[in-house]
Amino acid sequence: VVGADTIKKAACVSDxxxxxIKFVMxxxxxxxxxxxFHSAHPDQRAxxxxxxxxxLPQLRRRSGQ
Structure with missing residues (x-):
């Protein structure tokens, strides 16, 4: 069983x-x-x-893209 701490190190689970942005940066x-990028939420459009x-705009701006 994978614990919550292991998941938090490998993925960003947050709303x-x-x-x-901090995780990807x-x-x-x-x-x-x-x-x-993946969401398990049923409303994929949202x-x-x-x-x-x-x-995405923040990632572009902060990475100089």
Whole structure:
């Protein structure tokens, strides 16, 4: 059984955009440039729209894209 602490180290499980931005920026700072974003929530449209509005623009801005 995988514990919550292990999951928290490997993934960002949060409904806050800033948590996702901080998590991904760690990897951008290490040189990563491809990411896979997934939501287990049944409303995928809301997830995609929210990420496109609240997370992706901040990642672009903070990474200099």
């Amino acid at each position: 806050k955009a800033e948590d996702h 760690q990897y951008i700072d290490l040189g990563f440039d491809h990411f896979f 997830f995609i729209e929210g990420y496109g509005r609240d997370v």
